[in-house]
Amino acid sequence: MKDTGQVIIPKRAETQAKMDERSAVANRVCPDAAYTIADRWQERVDKHGNHPFLLYGDQSHSYRDVDCRANQVARAALAMGLTAGDVCAMALENRPDFYHVWFGLVKVGVVIAFLNTQVSGNALKHAISASGARAVIVGEECAHHFSAAEGLQGLQLWLLPDEEKPANSTDLECLDEAFYQAINTASAEPVDAQLRASITAESPAILIYTSGTTGLPKAAIYSHMRWLSSGDVMEVSIKADQRDVFYCFLPLYHGAAATSVTSTALSAGATIVLRRKFSVRRFWDDVCDYQITVCQYIGEICRYLLNFYDNAPMHSLRCIVGAGLNEHTWQQWITKFGQMDIYEGWGATEANTNLLNMDNYPGSCGRIPDWSKTNLRLVRFDLERNEYLRDEQGYLIPCEAGEIGEALGYIISSPDMGGGRFEGYTSAEATEQKILRNVFQQGDSFWRSGDLLKFDDNGYFYFVDRLGDTFRWKSENVSTQEVAIALGDAEGIELINVYGVQVPGHEGRAGMAAIVMQKGCGFDPEAFYTLTAKKLPDYAAPQFLRLCQSADLTSTFKLRKIDLQKQGYDPELCQEPIYIRDSRAKSYLPYDELLLQALGLSAIEADA
Structure with missing residues (x-):
């Protein structure tokens, strides 16, 4: 690779040594090796069989417990006709069955597509289609999305019951119980590893969806090699071992939980505390009750906890790993909750490069002391x-x-190493873009x-x-085009321009829509709220509206957004009516400072 001239004098000599060690570990798994996630899992079961792998509520599932159920899932998948190389999608919230299904399917070489449990309608149909899935395993908690979706006829939809969130009988009508019945009657003995003999380390293992500029989900490919390497690298970086207990409350269909947490815990033979969703009230109780040592974060979670707690009890947390923590919040966290290692990083689900701050340098997402040793x-x-x-x-x-x-x-193209590869998406066009x-x-x-x-x-x-046009809110990527398309058929609206605006004290940007009404039509805030609730996940719905007299267009009739974003929702800068989304009133209410303070506009929905 050409030397671009970017040269930096190292401030800390140990940083490069750490980077060299991480690089060596990252290339430990060879692309053509007959070694997969299933093989790594089996090694850990053999070594740590009785050690807890999952703690969920008052349940404790050892490595061997999870393996036995995964073996039943693997046998059921075979009985239902899945074979190595097939793609099976799954829509499950954070519960033990997520791991049972995941590790069961990889045992027979099946590629798993992790569907966002909040996606519905056309976005859900597109996500399934993009994966090429032969079947979808649907958690009962997600049944309503599939019941309401159109265009899924002919696709095998297999039910996985959920005692915690039972669905109504109407929503369950489209789901087949045969897969679940096959699991319960299957043997818990291991399946023959030869069933996945055609699968190598560079073969696709999982598909994780990420928003793109098209507004529809893209299925990013994660090979066995890249998934395993990410865990091995993080294990070395944070010095994880079997004694560690990882806290997982971010959704498992996301890269952070599916890779950073799970692959690292598995690499170390450690334990994962699994929570259905983030609970601000339970956070420190969970840390103390389960003796959690490692927590995956996003910046908004840290800010939410800082606002909720005056201090933390004596706790076991030794480090947190994540992204989105600025210097100010970083210092507040340490001051209020005590000294611990903070591993702030940068990357993406589909990234072929990344950064990780291994120096506890506040606000930074990593350091490069030598440009010749990074891509x-x-x-x-x-x-x-x-x-x-x-x-x-x-x-x-x-x-x-x-x-x-x-x-x-x-992009490094080498048959001997995995580092620097860009594995892309299931869509060749999206990959090339x-x-x-x-x-x-x-x-x-x-x-x-x-x-x-x-x-x-x-x-x-x-x-x-x-x-x-893509911005992040509530830890999700939001496409302005997707939102505009979803809301474009609202009655009386002539034009809608969607963009992200900064909210003081919050990471990312909140959605805002500038709306031009058709002549003679009035704006109905309740009807518009109902439409957003029907068409979009909460995180994608515009938090602010601006009623405009006319649209700001370029000479080529493209919507301008720069000035709108600069003005945001400041009433002194916007000489037009502004509305705020209020889920309590199920409406958009006229701008009011007290309403703004009451809503808080938190980027993390907490189970309070």
Whole structure:
């Protein structure tokens, strides 16, 4: 790879040693090795059979307990006609059955697509179609999404009951109970590993969905090799071992919980405390009751906990791992809850590069002391023109310290190593859209992150923002185009322009929509709320509305958003009516400071 000239004098000599160790571990699993997640799982069962793998409420499931149920799932999958290489989707909330199904299917070489349990309608249909799934295992808690979905006729939908969240009989009519019955009657003895003999480390293992600029979910491919390597690298980074207890309350269909938590815990032979969803009231109780030592976070969770608690009890938490923690919140966390290691990182589900702060340097998401030992590059980007800056030869220009640029990952194509590969999506078109070619020289190729970062004189990196129309709210990527399409058929609306606006004290951006009504039509806030609740998950529904007299269009009839985003929902900057989404009133209410304070606009819905 061409040397782009980005040179930094290391501030801490040990950082490069840590990076070298991580790099060596990342390439421990060879691409063509007959070694999969199922093989790693079996090794841990053989070594830690009686050790707790899952703690769920008052239940304790050992490695061997989970393995026995997974064996039954594997046999049931075979009985239902699934074989190595097939894709099976699953829609399950955080409960032990998620792992039973996951590890059972990998035992027979089946690729698993993790469906977002909040997605419904056309987005759900598209997600299933994009995966190429032969069947979908549907948790009873998600039955209503499938009952209401159109265009799923002919697809095998297998029910997995849920005693905690039973569905009504109407929602269950479209689901087949044969798979669940096959599980309960199957033997718990291990299946023959030869059933997955055709599967190698570089074969696809799971599909995790990520929002794209098209507005519909894209299925990112995760190979066995990349999943295993991520866990091995994190185990070394945080010095995890069998004594650790990981706290998992983020949804398992997300990359953070499915990879960072699960792969690291499995690599270390550790225990996972599984919670259905985040509970602010139970957080420190859970930490103390289960003696949790490692917690995966997103920045909003940390801020939510800081606002809720004055201090923490004596606890066992030794480190937290995640993204979205700025320097101010970082310092508050340590001051209020005590000293612990914070591993702030940067990356993406489909990323072929990443960063991890291993120095406890507040606010940073990682450090690069030597550019020759990383495939990450930061290039200049013109935000106003929405294009890359180029030199006289037409190549992209590397950023210098202090400059904001887009992060790119050099794509390494080597049959002997997995590091630096871009595994892409199930859609070849979507994969190609994320690749930049001839970046620094003819013939090179880079993965485009869509993220803006910067670094200081000591090589510490900081996340700045997302490029384009996709923004993050409540830890989810939201596509403005998807929201606009979903709400575009609202009665009386002539035009809707969706964008993200900054909310003080919150990570990411909240959705806001500028609406132009048809002549002679009035805005109905209750009807619009009902439409958002019907068409969109909570996190994607616009939190603010602005009723405009006319649309701000370019000469090519493209919607302008820059000025709207700068004005946000500030009534002093917006000389037009502003509304706030209130789920209690099931309506959009006129802007009011007291209403804004009462709602809090929390990015994490807590089980209080």
